[in-house]
Amino acid sequence: MKIAIAGAGAFGTGLSISLASNGQVTLWARDSDAALAMAASRENTARLPNHKIPGNVLITSDLEHIFAADTILLAIPAQKLGDWLEENARYLAGKRLIACCKGIDQASLRGPVAQIEAYVPDAIGAMLTGPSFATDIAKNLPTALTLACKNIDEGAYLQACLSTPTLRLYLSHDVIGAELGGALKNVIAIASGVCMGANFGESARAAIITRGLAEMQRIGRALGAEPETLTGLSGFGDLALTCTSDASRNYRFGLAIGAEKDFDPNTTIEGAATAISVTNLAKKHGLDLPICRVVADLSSGKIDPETALVTLLSRPLRKE
Ligand SMILES: NC(=O)C1=CN([C@@H]2O[C@H](COP(=O)(O)OP(=O)(O)OC[C@H]3O[C@@H](n4cnc5c(N)ncnc54)[C@H](OP(=O)(O)O)[C@@H]3O)[C@@H](O)[C@H]2O)C=CC1
């Protein structure tokens, strides 16, 4: 298997470091200066500083190197994936394309694998997702992820090739569940951060995490996801990590909203755009996802944390 990674952000770089323990890997950055600097210093100082990139990672801005691989990990933010796939579709036919991003596209309301299927129908689409900070992966700390692929033989092949002694992949055929878990946990992490930033308390955060999981299960049921996926690594596992750790950018974004502080607008915050996508998806399917809805309004500055709290608490009492 010839492995390439498109997207040299924190996650793409972390994955390249980890997968290099299995053999040669190609890492593609869209910016040629960034690629040259990384190749010279063997470090991604902008996105993943203080982690050495091994010599068997070819760092390039030349897409030809990506297209020479049969297996391409897509570590490009979810809102940018569709355009990238559309632009490069003719070179991606027949390849194994593994989405490593977490989100629902705002324009199409599709998850990452559905985007692959839409733009490159004859590729083998898969999803790599679950609780994993790029820094932990780069340090080869023990990590367990879900590899979801509808084609179970291809999935098993990818599981074997992309696992390392410290990166343990569990196989699933439930692509929709894996897409939804990764996407929604970021939305709930923002809510969790807002809760802590606004000093609503740890009990309230536990309620948000639990009711957030209920929203994940509600939309999962409507879209045909398997319940076990949403309580597995790619659902509950990633929700637990992201809702409780300062290392999460989505959680920190929520903290800043809660504390009414500024936040670097150049940070990748998948949950903000996805909150809007999910709210629209819920409308389309006649579902009530109140936490996702307030996160969409908080992220776009339409409401403040107090209003969000009143909105959530004043809803009619109901059965759990
Ligand atoms: N960081 C983490 O711990 C984890 C991240 N993920 C997921 O991985 C995905 C990427 O996140 P992450 O790497 O952290 O983000 P970063 O912000 O660190 O990097 C984003 C990368 O995407 C590139 N990029 C942005 N827009 C485009 C585009 N239009 N075409 C091609 N490349 C583009 C950026 O290039 P440039 O530098 O030139 O702007 C940059 O290399 C997200 O969906 C995230 O949820 C999943 C698990 C863990």
Ligand SMILES: O=C(CO)COP(=O)(O)O
């Ligand atoms: O997805 C992640 C951990 O699994 C990374 O989370 P953030 O994008 O919030 O940093």
